[in-house]
Amino acid sequence: MGDDRKAMYDGWSRTGEHTMEWARIANAFMTQAFASGCTVAKCPCKNCKNRLRQYRHEIQVHLCKDGFMPEYLVWHEHGELEHASESDGNDDEDRMDEMIADVGREYEKESPPEEVQKFFRLLAASDEKVHEGTNVTVLQAVTRLMAMKSKYNFANNCYNGILKLIIDLLPSNHKMPKDLYQSKKILAGLGMNYEKIDVCENNCMLFWKEH
Numbered sequence: 001m002g003d004d005r006k007a008m009y010d011g012w013s014r015t016g017e018h019t020m021e022w023a024r025i026a027n028a029f030m031t032q033a034f035a036s037g038c039t040v041a042k043c044p045c046k047n048c049k050n051r052l053r054q055y056r057h058e059i060q061v062h063l064c065k066d067g068f069m070p071e072y073l074v075w076h077e078h079g080e081l082e083h084a085s086e087s088d089g090n091d092d093e094d095r096m097d098e099m100i101a102d103v104g105r106e107y108e109k110e111s112p113p114e115e116v117q118k119f120f121r122l123l124a125a126s127d128e129k130v131h132e133g134t135n136v137t138v139l140q141a142v143t144r145l146m147a148m149k150s151k152y153n154f155a156n157n158c159y160n161g162i163l164k165l166i167i168d169l170l171p172s173n174h175k176m177p178k179d180l181y182q183s184k185k186i187l188a189g190l191g192m193n194y195e196k197i198d199v200c201e202n203n204c205m206l207f208w209k210e211h
Helices: 020-033 056-066 096-107 114-127 138-152 156-169 180-190
Strands: 040-042 053-055
Touching (some): 138 180, 156 180
Antiparallel strands (some): 040 053
């Protein structure tokens, strides 16, 4: 299969003068990626590297402009098995990508409402690694930080200070949000907005609304 798809790289040109063989393979990829009828799929261009989901026309533009990510001769992130004979008939693989992608089907030709945009930002954060040298996703990192803020009652400035220190220790190509505001935007898709309520110092009573 690898030899059959060398044109994925050999046939792509920075000037846009891609070969007919490259176009044939790119079209075959698009058919494979959207075979389930989903509206968005992981984009395998050199920049997205299967970390971000995009609409069909956006993936087409990305592939034409930037080409395929290195060594993606087998489209395993898009439902293709490396060796068909290895399939044991177990169809219990996680199909979450296809199911949740259908949420945006009706918005393919228009800007989705804010709630749908929050949902897709959340999906991106759940896949995107903090940086290339770790398996921790942006969503995992942010939820752990927010959990610590809640448990230990960090002030907002304290949270931002800790996050700044973490960012200073990370590679320059990290994906961490820069402050509390950006962190809360990521978590908004989970409906995890929070409200601060005064409490007795002995933890015996909440002071909320008229009480």
